[in-house]
Amino acid sequence: xxxxxxxxxxxxxxxxxxxxxxxxxxPDGDPxxxxxxxxxxxxxxxxxxxxxxxxxxxxxxxxxxxxxxIVAYLNRIGHLWNNEEYARRRLYVRExxxxxxxxxxxxxxxxxxxxxxxxAHAQLHDMVAVELGxxxxxxxxxxxxxxxxxxxxxxxxxxxxxxxxxxxxxxSLIRALLTKNTSVLKYAAGEPATAVALxxxxxxxxxxxxxxxxxxxxxxxxxxxxxxxxxxxxxxxxAWGGAEAVNAAYRNCSSEAIVVPYGPRRSFTVVGKDADMxxxxxxxxxxxxxxxxxxxxxxxxVFTDAEPEEFADLLQKELERYEEMLPRTSVTADEAxxxxxxxxxxxxxGQRVRTxxxxxxxxxxxxxxxxxxSARTVFVHPVADLAEVSQWVDPTVQTIGLAPWSLHExxxxxxxxxxxxRFVEAGLSPFFRLGGSHDGLQPLQMMTRMVxxxxxxxxxxxxxxxxxxxxxFLEHRRLRDLLM
Numbered sequence: 107x108x109x110x111x112x113x114x115x116x117x118x119x120x121x122x123x124x125x126x127x128x129x130x131x132x133p134d135g136d137p138x139x140x141x142x143x144x145x146x147x148x149x150x151x152x153x154x155x156x157x158x159x160x161x162x163x164x165x166x167x168x169x170x171x172x173x174x175x176i177v178a179y180l181n182r183i184g185h186l187w188n189n190e191e192y193a194r195r196r197l198y199v200r201e202x203x204x205x206x207x208x209x210x211x212x213x214x215x216x217x218x219x220x221x222x223x224x225x226a227h228a229q230l231h232d233m234v235a236v237e238l239g240x241x242x243x244x245x246x247x248x249x250x251x252x253x254x255x256x257x258x259x260x261x262x263x264x265x266x267x268x269x270x271x272x273x274x275x276x277x278s279l280i281r282a283l284l285t286k287n288t289s290v291l292k293y294a295a296g297e298p299a300t301a302v303a304l305x306x307x308x309x310x311x312x313x314x315x316x317x318x319x320x321x322x323x324x325x326x327x328x329x330x331x332x333x334x335x336x337x338x339x340x341x342x343x344x345a346w347g348g349a350e351a352v353n354a355a356y357r358n359c360s361s362e363a364i365v366v367p368y369g370p371r372r373s374f375t376v377v378g379k380d381a382d383m384x385x386x387x388x389x390x391x392x393x394x395x396x397x398x399x400x401x402x403x404x405x406x407x408v409f410t411d412a413e414p415e416e417f418a419d420l421l422q423k424e425l426e427r428y429e430e431m432l433p434r435t436s437v438t439a440d441e442a443x444x445x446x447x448x449x450x451x452x453x454x455x456g457q458r459v460r461t462x463x464x465x466x467x468x469x470x471x472x473x474x475x476x477x478x479x480s481a482r483t484v485f486v487h488p489v490a491d492l493a494e495v496s497q498w499v500d501p502t503v504q505t506i507g508l509a510p511w512s513l514h515e516x517x518x519x520x521x522x523x524x525x526x527x528r529f530v531e532a533g534l535s536p537f538f539r540l541g542g543s544h545d546g547l548q549p550l551q552m553m554t555r556m557v558x559x560x561x562x563x564x565x566x567x568x569x570x571x572x573x574x575x576x577x578x579f580l581e582h583r584r585l586r587d588l589l590m
Contacts, residue, residue, distance in 0.1 A: 118147075119139065119147040119148065119149050120146075120147070120148050120149070120204075121133050121137070121148070121149045121150075122140075122148045122149065122150045122298055122302060123150075123151065123302065124150065124151045124157070124302075124322070124323060124324045124325070125301075125302055125305035125306060125309075125321070125322055125323040125324075126157065126160055126161065126322045126324065127160070127164055127165050127166075127319050127320070127321070127322055128305075128308065128309050128313055128314075128318040128319045128321070130306075130309075131151050131157065132151065133149045133150055133151050134151060134152075136152065137149035137150060137151060137152065138150050138151070138152050138325070140295050140296075140298065140325070142205045142206070142296055143207075143296065143436075143438035143439070144205070144206075144207050144436055144438075146204050146205050148205075148298065150298065150325055151324075153324060153325070153326040153330060153332045153333065154332070155332065157324070157332075158332050158335055158336060161290050161322055161324065161336060162262070162336065162339050164262060164288040164319070164320060165319050166288075166316050166319040166320055167259070167261075167286070167288060167316075167320065168259065168283070168286035168287070168288065168316055168317070168320050169258065169259055169286050171286065171316045171317075172245055173231075173234065173241075173242070173244045173245055173284070173286070174231075175316075176283055176284070176286070176316075176317055177227050177230045177231060177284075178227065179311070179312075179315060179317045180224045180225075180227070180230065180280070180283065180317070181224065181225050181227045182311055183224050183304075183307055183308060183311055184220075184221050184222070184223070184224025184225030184226075185221075185225060186307060186310065186311065187217060187220050187221035187224060187307065188218075188221040188222075188225065190214075194303055194306060194307045194310060195217050195221075197303070198213075198217055198299055198300070198303040199213040199214060199216075199217055200213075201299040201303075202216060202272065202299060205296070205297070205298075205299060206272075206296075206297070206435060206436070207435050207436025207437075208435050209432070209433035209434070209435065210433075211431070211432050211433060212432060212433070212435055215432070216272055216273060219273055219276075220273065220276050220300075220304075223273075223276055223277070223280065224276070224280075229540055230280070230284060232540055233284060233540065233550065234284055234550065236540060236541045237548045237549070237550035237551055238257050238550055238551065238554065239255075243255065243256060243257045244256075244257050244258075244284075244285065244286055244554075247559060251568055252560060252561045252565065252567045252568055253558040253559060253560045253561065254558070254559045255556055255557065255558045255559075256556075256557050257285070257554040257555070257556055257557075258286075258554060258555045258557055259285050259286040259287045259553070259554060259555075260285075260287055260341040260342045260364060260553060260554065260555060261287060261288070261341035261342070262287065262288045262289075262290065262339070262340055262341050262342075263282045263287040263288065263289050263290070263340065263341065263342045263343070263344060263553065264289075264290045264292060264336055264337055264340040264342075264343050264344070265278045265279070265282070265289060265290065265291050265292060265343075265344045265346070266292050266343065266344070266345045266346060266347065266351045266354070266355060267291060267292060267293050267294055267297070267300075267301060267346055267347075268294055268297070268346040268347040268351070268369070269294030269295065269296035269297040269347075270297075270347070270397060270400035270401060271397050271400065271401045272297055272299065272300040273300075274346050274368075275291060275293070275297075275300040275301050275304065276300065276304065278291075278344050278346065279291060279301075279304060279321065281344070281549050281550060281553060282344070282553065283317060283320075283321075284550060285550055285553040285554045287341070287342060287553055288320040288321070289320065289321050289322065290322045290324065290336060290340075291304075291305070291321065291322065291323045291324070292324060292325065292326065292333070292336075293323060293324075293325055294347070295325065298323075298325065301323035302323045304321070304323070305318075305321050305322065305323040308321060328350070328354070334358045337354070337355060337358035337359055338358050338359065338360055339360070340359065340360075340363055341362070341363055341364070342363060342364045342365075342366065342552070342553050343355040343359055343363060343364070343365045343366070344366045344368065344549075344553075345365060345366070345367050345368065346368045346369060347368075347369055347370070348369065348370045349370055351369075352365075352367045352368075352369065352370075355367070364552050364553070366547065366549055366552045366553065367545070367547075368402075368544065368545055369402050369545070370402065370502070371402035371403075371502055371503065371504035371505075371527075371545060372402070372406065372478060372502055372503060372504065373393075373402060373403050373404060373405055373406070373503065373504050373505035373506065373507070373535060374405055374406060374407035374408065374409065374498075374503070374506060374507070375389075375390050375393065375405045375407070375408045375409070375506070375507035375508070375509070375532050376408075376409050376410070376492060376495055376506060376507070376508055376509075376513060376517065377390075377408055377409070377410040377412060377417070377508075377509045377532065378410070378411060378412070378492060378509065378510055378513055379410070379411045379412040379413075380510065381412075381509040381510045382509070382510065383412070383416075383417065383420050384420065385509065385532075385533075386509035386510075386532050386533075387417070387420040387421040387423070387424045388424045388427075388533065389507065389509065389531065389532035389533020389534070390405055390408060390421060390424070390484065390507070390532055390533070391421065391424035391425045391427065391428045392428065392533050392536075393405040393507055393532065393533060393534075393535040393536065394406070394425070394465070394482050394484050395425070395428045395432050395434075395482055396432075396535075396536045397435075397536075398434065398435050398437060398441075398480050398481055398482060399478075399479075399480040399481070399482060399483065400480050401536070402504045402505070402545075403504060403505045403528075403535040403536055404480075404535065405484070405507055405532075405535060406478040406479075406483070406484065406485060407472065407475075407478070407484070407485045407486075407487060407498075408421075408484060408485065408486050408487065409472075409487045409489050409492065409494075409495045409498070410486065410487070410488065410489065411488070411489055411490065411491065411492055414458075414469045414486050414488045415458070415469070417486060418458075418460060418467050418469060418486055421467055421484065421486070422460060422462075422464070422467055425464040425465050425467070425482060425484075426462075426464045428464070428482075429463060429464040429465075434465075434481075434482065437480065437481045441479065441480050441481055442481065444477060444479040444480075445466065445479035445480065445481040445483050447477075447479075448468070448475075448476070448477050448479050448483065449461055449466055449468065449483075451476070452468045452470050452474070455470075455474055457469060457470040457471075457474070458470075464482065465481065465482030465483060465484065466481075466482070466483045466484070467484050467485075467486060468483070468484070468485050468486070469485075469486045469487075469488065470485055470486070470487065471487065472485070472487045472498055492513065492516075492517065493517075493520075495517070495521070496517075496520050496521060496524055499521050499524040499525055499526050500524060500525045501525035502525070503521075503524075503525055503526045503527070504526075504527050504528055504545060505526075505527070505528045505529075505530060505535050506521060506526050506528070506529050506530075507530055507531065507532040507533070507534070507535055508529060508530070508531060508532060509531065509532040511531045514529050527543060527544075527545055527546040528542060528543065563575060
């Protein structure tokens with residue numbers, strides 16, 4: 107078996123607080139115990155009616171806080187995280203290793219990514235400009251043809267966060283803050299570290315700042331009635347993860363609420379025989395190693411018209427290189443079993459299989475693949491013509507990596523028409539570019555209300571040569587004269 111099944115962790119139970127609008131809520135005499143796949147445990151508070159009432163009534167809102175102040179505050183938090191001696195960062199790295207079995211390199215990379223994202227002040231302003239039309243639209247009225255428009259927050263956002271990619275918490279929270287929504291971060295049972303660490307780092311800098319007072323990090327069980335109440339009172343729900351998480355958001359939201367769904371999705375790579383194979387296989391190894399293929403953007407399959415054994419030789423060398431550069435995160439017993447079963451199934455079918463401590467490569471017909479395991483398991487699918495790839499694309503496909511990059515010109519229209527959301531050069535799947543979409547959405551648009559002040563009667567309007575007087579139009583049948 108190629109995956110690393112973790113050894114039991116120390117049985118000591120660590121206490122983790124909730125963060126409620128900038129204040130710590132410690133586990134009481136009857137804490138909820140979270141147990142992680144490697145055996146580590148944490149004691150957390152239980153959600154109570156009193157806590158729900160507090161969560162439904164934020165002490166502040168961000169509507170009157172200038173966007174530049176929100177971005178500047180995030181930048182200052184990011185500089186804290188950029189310091190490897192910052193206590194909150196050091197504890198976070200330690201917790202990723204304890205809870206998830208992350209290697210030191212992977213845990214450091216996650217903390218570095220949080221820091222870089224928070225410090226990207228220019229890009230955060232640009233995100234608003236790209237998705238909402240103007241970087242100042244959250245703060246003032248922007249002229250737009252015959253109207254002035256301004257974006258307003260929807261109100262209180264609830265985030266159902268995933269356990270597979272810690273960085274998703276940072277992304278989800280930043281989108282809420284840029285649109286001035288208050289945030290209740292409902293972390294996954296297997297990943298409390300990021301939401302709590304971010305909320306605590308806000309209090310480290312300024313416990314009274316509006317950003318600090320607009321963020322909470324809590325947990326509730328899937329079948330919790332109090333959790334359903336919080337979802338039902340939310341103005342916008344960001345639902346990450348599997349179908350159950352997304353469906354729960356739709357089931358429990360109010361009729362006025364907006365649900366922003368992220369997942370479940372799958373991703374793959376297409377490699378042409380004329381690609382720079384060294385660069386292509388290195389990129390695929392990266393896309394299959396980050397988060398051990400647990401992310402929606404992770405590459406699991408490679409379709410190629412190149413000679414498959416030669417391609418697999420190169421890919422194996424790069425996966426071996428990544429085993430040293432980014433040591434593997436411990437996998438759960440279920441993940442290890444799923445990967446082992448798929449390897450055995452493909453061997454039984456007579457497919458060509460290579461496996462080792464670096465992962466697995468299975469050269470197989472895509473029609474014979476029943477599961478897409480994690481643990482750096484990559485399927486190589488030989489095809490006579492790259493146009494055949496289209497039959498394996500549907501709306502569950504998120505990201506398609508390409509090598510050489512010129513392939514996007516011949517493939518993107520048909521693959522997009524069939525459901526693909528995103529095209530990147532092989533090796534860039536985990537890196538989301540400014541201006542791109544997320545699962546086919548522009549999330550900031552869904553997290554705001556666009557309000558318009560339209561021009562008065564005496565403004566003729568674009569393309570018109572008469573005042574807009576509706577009564578006169580009706581009385582004298584002048585609707586035909588609107589455009590002259």
